[in-house]
Amino acid sequence: MEDRPLEYDYTIAKLFMYSTIVLGIVGMLVGVILAWEMAFPAVNTMLGEGLAEYTNFSRLRPLHTDAVIFGFTLSGIWATWYYVGQRVLKVSMAESPFLMFLGKLHFTLYMVGVVLIVGSLLMGITTSKEYAEFEWPIDIAIVIIWVIWGMGLFGLIGIRREKSLYISIWYYIATFLGIAMLYIFNNLAIPTYFASDGIGAWYHSVSMYSGTNDAIVQWWYGHNAVAFGFTVPIVAMIYYFLPKESGQAVYSYKLSILSFWGLMFVYIWAGGHHLLFSTVPDWMQTMGSVFSIVLILPSWGSAINMLLTMKGEWQQVAESPLIKFMILASTFYLFSTLEGPIQAIKSVNALAHFTDWIVGHVHDGVLGWVAFMIMAALFHMAPRVFKRKIYSKSLMNTQFWIQTLGVILYFTSMWIAGITQGMMWRAHDEFGNLAYSFIDTVTVLHPYYTIRAVGGTLYLVGMFIFAYNMFKTMTSSERVDESELQNATPMGA
Amino acid sequence: MFHWLEKNPFFFAVAVFLTIAFAGLVEILPNFAQQSQPTVGTKPYSTLELAGRHVYIKNSCNACHSQLVRPFKAETDRYGHYSMSGEYAYDRPFLWGSKRTGPDLMRVGNYRTTDWHENHMKDPAGVVPGSIMPAYRWMFTNLADIDTAYAEQITVKNVFAVPYNKPLPMKDGSKEVVKLADSLSGAHASALAEAKLVVADMNDKNVKEMVNNGQIPEIVAIIAYMNSLK
Numbered sequence: 001m002e003d004r005p006l007e008y009d010y011t012i013a014k015l016f017m018y019s020t021i022v023l024g025i026v027g028m029l030v031g032v033i034l035a036w037e038m039a040f041p042a043v044n045t046m047l048g049e050g051l052a053e054y055t056n057f058s059r060l061r062p063l064h065t066d067a068v069i070f071g072f073t074l075s076g077i078w079a080t081w082y083y084v085g086q087r088v089l090k091v092s093m094a095e096s097p098f099l100m101f102l103g104k105l106h107f108t109l110y111m112v113g114v115v116l117i118v119g120s121l122l123m124g125i126t127t128s129k130e131y132a133e134f135e136w137p138i139d140i141a142i143v144i145i146w147v148i149w150g151m152g153l154f155g156l157i158g159i160r161r162e163k164s165l166y167i168s169i170w171y172y173i174a175t176f177l178g179i180a181m182l183y184i185f186n187n188l189a190i191p192t193y194f195a196s197d198g199i200g201a202w203y204h205s206v207s208m209y210s211g212t213n214d215a216i217v218q219w220w221y222g223h224n225a226v227a228f229g230f231t232v233p234i235v236a237m238i239y240y241f242l243p244k245e246s247g248q249a250v251y252s253y254k255l256s257i258l259s260f261w262g263l264m265f266v267y268i269w270a271g272g273h274h275l276l277f278s279t280v281p282d283w284m285q286t287m288g289s290v291f292s293i294v295l296i297l298p299s300w301g302s303a304i305n306m307l308l309t310m311k312g313e314w315q316q317v318a319e320s321p322l323i324k325f326m327i328l329a330s331t332f333y334l335f336s337t338l339e340g341p342i343q344a345i346k347s348v349n350a351l352a353h354f355t356d357w358i359v360g361h362v363h364d365g366v367l368g369w370v371a372f373m374i375m376a377a378l379f380h381m382a383p384r385v386f387k388r389k390i391y392s393k394s395l396m397n398t399q400f401w402i403q404t405l406g407v408i409l410y411f412t413s414m415w416i417a418g419i420t421q422g423m424m425w426r427a428h429d430e431f432g433n434l435a436y437s438f439i440d441t442v443t444v445l446h447p448y449y450t451i452r453a454v455g456g457t458l459y460l461v462g463m464f465i466f467a468y469n470m471f472k473t474m475t476s477s478e479r480v481d482e483s484e485l486q487n488a489t490p491m492g493a
Numbered sequence: 494m495f496h497w498l499e500k501n502p503f504f505f506a507v508a509v510f511l512t513i514a515f516a517g518l519v520e521i522l523p524n525f526a527q528q529s530q531p532t533v534g535t536k537p538y539s540t541l542e543l544a545g546r547h548v549y550i551k552n553s554c555n556a557c558h559s560q561l562v563r564p565f566k567a568e569t570d571r572y573g574h575y576s577m578s579g580e581y582a583y584d585r586p587f588l589w590g591s592k593r594t595g596p597d598l599m600r601v602g603n604y605r606t607t608d609w610h611e612n613h614m615k616d617p618a619g620v621v622p623g624s625i626m627p628a629y630r631w632m633f634t635n636l637a638d639i640d641t642a643y644a645e646q647i648t649v650k651n652v653f654a655v656p657y658n659k660p661l662p663m664k665d666g667s668k669e670v671v672k673l674a675d676s677l678s679g680a681h682a683s684a685l686a687e688a689k690l691v692v693a694d695m696n697d698k699n700v701k702e703m704v705n706n707g708q709i710p711e712i713v714a715i716i717a718y719m720n721s722l723k
């Protein structure tokens with residue numbers, strides 16, 4: 001995976017770096033607004049009664065999830081793909097005008113998609129399915145964008161010089177295939193306008209599946225959107241960036257093979273853990289529960305492989321904020337892939353499902369693992385792409401600690417909130433009556449919602465620091481020479 | 494073998510695809526073979542109810558409310574009988590939700606009334622002090638989309654054979670028919686007739702006047718939908 005003097009072309013990578021930063025801030029800003037709305041409902045009408053339809057919790061929640069998933073995370077995945085792909089395949093985008101064209105088309109259509117999505121979600125045009133809220137016209141656009149990326153991906157692989165595919169490439173390929181399969185099947189729907197000879201809204205559709213079947217397909221998708229959006233491509237990143245930045249070889253090649261194929265095989269089965277105690281068949285629930293436990297193995301395989309890559313070089317963690325980001329990311333990955341399986345145990349799930357503990361779990365994963373890794377990747381890429389030092393190492397350190405504190409406040413408050421809520425829902429008094437009315441279980445959460453909102457706000461502050469540092473790095477930081485860019489990323493004070 | 498795959502992207506991709514598709518096939522196909530049968534007492538949505546369901550979706554009520562009663566004593570005590578698969582036979586999409594910031598609504602029609610909903614949707618914290626549910630005042634002026642609801646009814650009737658205009662068995666042994674109008678204007682007329690029944694129990698002057706003038710605000714539709722949840 002070592003470079004040789006070949007001029008890589010980062011035009012497309014740059015574009016996706018910009019969108020990662022902008023959409024990250026937008027998505028997390030909306031998350032912070034949601035968090036304050038849950039703590040203080042008056043925030044729902046912050047822009048006045050007239051705009052409350054668009055600023056209240058229910059319109060903004062899908063916007064948050066989709067902006068951070070399909071905006072921030074996906075941009076990050078693509079920014080790194082257009083960087084890592086060339087380098088490990090030893091071929092430049094500039095060698096193929098066709099691939100360059102596809103890349104530009106990819107970004108342009110993606111931007112159009114983003115605008116359509118934001119607009120339609122604010123208007124309340126949604127199918128209600130989590131992370132698949134878009135109506136059929138946008139679904140079609142998404143499939144086209146995805147296919148264009150796929151053509152670029154396999155196109156670049158097709159003209160590669162390095163014959164053997166590096167580990168990261170395995171994971172990018174899996175991301176492409178996994179999401180394609182899941183997305184298409186989950187979104188199958190019939191446009192009602194055409195099926196009724198032109199009545200009603202033209203964009204409206206009705207799901208191909210009903211009730212329990214619809215739920216099965218949705219969570220087969222929902223769970224694996226996490227797998228192929230938040231796990232697989234992020235592992236792709238860490239397999240490239242951590243060894244590169246630290247100058248250490250990946251600890252074990254065998255372990256990476258085992259974790260890769262293990263993850264591919266096991267992940268899909270685990271979807272049933274979203275539907276425990278529901279009306280889906282029992283055997284499917286049991287499979288979901290059991291395979292979630294098995295999933296610990298391949299997940300920890302990758303995480304441990306990464307941590308051990310640092311063997312004997314731990315002083316780098318203290319020295320480099322960039323390594324800090326990545327090591328904390330692997331640690332959070334280790335941790336949330338243990339937490340998830342615990343929540344999938346039936347008796348634990350009976351308590352945890354529907355509570356804030358799940359939200360806590362989601363966010364220790366996405367804030368601690370996904371977002372940290374994406375930002376680390378961008379930090380590593382920026383000097384190589386813009387030929388300038390990282391503007392400020394001390395800002396990086398500040399950002400790191402502010403955001404770490406933010407994540408900790410977020411998940412600890414949500415654990416306590418979730419378990420409190422779950423216990424109160426099921427509590428009976430000595431006569432066998434329910435001990436609490438529902439509203440008691442809401443008001444008790446106020447302090448935790450406030451703490452979460454503070455934690456989220458800190459994380460967002462960190463995002464702004466990140467954006468500022470990146471902006472300076474791109475525009476006015478000290479220039480660097482190619483020779484300084486071997487391993488550890490050069491940083492200004 | 495793995496080394497060989499790593500040098501052959503095409504076969505690598507095929508191997509990955511088969512590995513991930515395998516579980517999907519095994520898990521999903523068997524259940525689809527047995528289409529879920531509606532339970533006795535489950536009926537398709539009327540035009541107004543379906544329009545209300547669309548309002549529910551448009552405002553992501555499912556972001557805070559589940560519609561799935563799990564088989565535990567604490568849940569059946571609070572919400573009523575646990576959910577059964579057949580009860581969802583006409584739900585496209587399903588609305589089980591994944592978070593209970595507010596209570597489950599699967600059977601809310603059994604214990605909340607039209608006027609309660611009216612006050613609650615206008616000012617939740619005024620009705621239930623400490624509530625963190627947003628107020629939905631714009632629903633009192635925005636119009637419900639009856640056309641789209643009707644288009645969806647026709648679609649599900651034609652494509653999925655949803656039994657509109659057919660006698661369906663009810664729990665008390667009787668039969669009931671959910672009528673589907675044969676024209677758009679017919680659908681409007683029947684939705685309006687249903688809206689008038691809902692509005693009879695409401696207080697908002699403006700809403701009453703709109704319905705008198707043949708308009709159906711969103712709030713009337715969503716209340717009709719919530720009343721149907723039993």
Ligand code: HEM
Nearest residue numbers: 028031032034035065068358359362366371456459460592
């Ligand atoms: C400043 C940072 C963030 C804050 C303050 C925040 C806040 C929130 C809030 C308040 C919710 C709604 C929880 C509920 O309904 O009870 C939520 C849901 C969610 N957020 Fe975030 N968020 C942040 C960042 C992110 C990021 C970076 C991602 C992903 C990359 C993410 C993914 C999600 C997902 C998937 C859900 C849905 C969870 C579920 O349904 O269980 N969030 N977030």
